[in-house]
Amino acid sequence: MNLMDQTFQQLKLQHETALIPFITVGDPDLDITVDIIKQLEAAGADMVELGVPYSDPLADGPVIQRASQRALQHHVNIEVVIETAQKARNAGVKMPFILFTYFNPVLQMGLSRFFTALHKGDISGVIIPDLPIEESEEVRELADAANVHLVPLVAPTSNDRISHILSKARGFVYCVSSLGVTGERASFFSGVEEFIQTVKERTDLPVAIGFGISSGEQVARFSKICDGVVVGSAIVRQIEANIPLLLDAKRREEGLLQIKQFVSQLKQ
């Protein structure tokens, strides 16, 4: 049990769905990231995915790829992301942090060092989209020992692997709405609600949906059946569009307000 579990339990009691933004840490720079995290919480976010930028983000569409490129200019790595989370916590942010990273940076850092750092950094969950199932047992054991939830992704094509994935799931189950890469979508495949229902019937954990969700209407649609909704690219695009304001000391607040207003209209 950690802050993530408590947050989902609290939301369940209130019959609310968690709004879970994704941002790339260090985009457009590290100072701004702490302010953006504060704005996300003020706008109604219930937890946040803090992305570790990576040079080869194979599951990401162009919006998050560009965010990774911008963040890599500031040499953002796993340690820097955890430090940023601690700065946000010290600045009064209460919501749980989920660290999002590809597997290679974790291997570079070393598995035990990685989970020790997550535990010390008060990180509640971790998502590693390209974690090979063969390596996931060892990673999950270390995650459990560090009281950090290794959140699995389940895709509509997971089929016979769903039971195995769900049997190892921690924190929540992240249902990927569509195949392909991240990025806003105008529509979703017709069986997406059935897919979510199938997953919900097979786990007691909260079930969240992500990939392509970019509007209040889409959040409302999925909030009917999900315990959480993840929005990444649409928010990262808002950050990108406001970089000139965010990087101008005199207009920074204006830029932050734009992001807060966009996220506020997502929360139902």
Ligand SMILES: O=P(O)(O)OC[C@@H](O)[C@@H](O)c1c[nH]c2ccccc12
């Ligand atoms: O950007 P989208 O389409 O709103 O999807 C969420 C996504 O950004 C976030 O959860 C994420 C960012 N990169 C990923 C790679 C794989 C799976 C998930 C992700």
